Amino acid sequence: MHAPLPPIDHLLGIGLHAVALAEAHLLTHPPTTITDKSAKDPVTDVDIAIEHLIRDRLHQAIPQVAFLGEEEGGNPDAPTLWVLDPVDGTVNYHRGLPLCGISLALIHHGRAVLGIICLPMLNHRYWAADGHGAWRDGAPIAASTTTDMDQAIVAVGDYGFGDDVADHNDASFALHRHLAASARRVRMLGSAAVDLALVADGTLDASITLSNKLWDMAAGSVIAREAGALVIDHDGSAHGPTSQMTIATAPALREPILAATRQATDGILLRT
Template sequence: MSDYHDLLPVAVEAVRRASETMRRRPPGMLTVKGDRDVASEVDYAIEREVRTFLVTETPEIGFLGEEEGPVGPAEMQWVLDPIDGTANFVRGLPLCAVSLALVHGSEAVLGVIELPFLESRFTAAKADGAYANGQRIRASSISRLSDAIVAVGDYAVGTDAEDRNRLRLALTAQLAADVQRVRMTGSAALDLAWLAEGRLDAALTLSNHAWDMAAGVVIARAAGAVVVDQDGGDHDLHSTVTLAVAPLLAEAVLATYHKAASAATGDQ
């Protein structure tokens, strides 16, 4: 398929339905998925609603959801995070998102992110520009680290959290020394959407799942941001780190990341 734009109305309608459910329903009972990681009843309700809609509308395309896994073909899939930022949603914090991407092979080619409590919807299809509520958006033109506002992903939890957080803590410390402000919103999808809109100048996430990142990567790239993995190569669905940066800051932010990585391993 070459014209992914034709599928945007289907994706927008799926996300619209999900957002209505998110606004209408309280979180309900929580399901523990791991150390300090939960899913709400609404996560499951949205995933099932969106899966049913998309399988009906596009039966030739598979589906992968965060909570209940894949169904259908794998070469081309809808990839959904029903609530990115569940911890925020459960506490009534408005920094949460519905994130839906279309993935072809290992490349995300279409993305829709909605922030239901902030009345913002972001859309993009490959080679077709990025939009917020129907208006074209571009990544920021900030060129100095000292002027940059940078979002970082959540700290790790689980049995290996101490090891995994060495890099996160080193990166936070290095950014604190170099940039105007560091932010942690609790939603990677929101970070990438706000990067695309120019509200943030970089969004750095050090652990990846396809459902967290795919839609935001499409939107950020379509807005002109640079999105790479930890070695500076092109980011794809197999990347383990997402470094998304306004174009004029890319070199400086990547250098900051590598300086932090060296500090975290003691290789200075």
């Protein structure tokens, strides 16, 4: 028998408090070191410090819930776990671009049920939980109601990094070509947390990321879903931790967004 999930309001309060502490740290501690974990995949001392800060705060508040962080790992197989990207968009952050965020989610038996995204340099905080709607700075938000691609602004996830990314990047190039022909504008913002938060509040009409790393997508998927966006895989199935890609879209744009993604990735096996 599965252990019951603690009250979602209680968990949300714990998560919001931890992320607020991390936001304060980010805004008052500029990065002093940056190193590459792999080719084009950097980490700063602030990423590490925030991961430690949030992990320790969550453990103090609710030690029975496991933790997985992008930088130092954890227990991905636990039935209930917090998942953190301490700074999503590290390159943006390090270079002073404001499109970066702290992304914290709660996964319960394979489903993301709570998400918090803080965009410190934009002074916005987003959160959502199953059945509780989506919120930005204390006010409810809703996804776009755009119905036509020629009016849609679509974000595409960043190019690949590390080794063996040629297929991923070829698919990204193709996706840009397809979208440039049909969408009003195409954007590449460099942060999945930013992309999904902006889909949730209707700033963007859709975002397409040709991958699905848990710490990148879990929080934003809850927020976009609770705001009324469709959050799906490339085959149209509901998005989850085992999905290959991450697509969040205004409901009326489902078919053209999926068609563009299929055309761009046809015959290409992408790494997640």
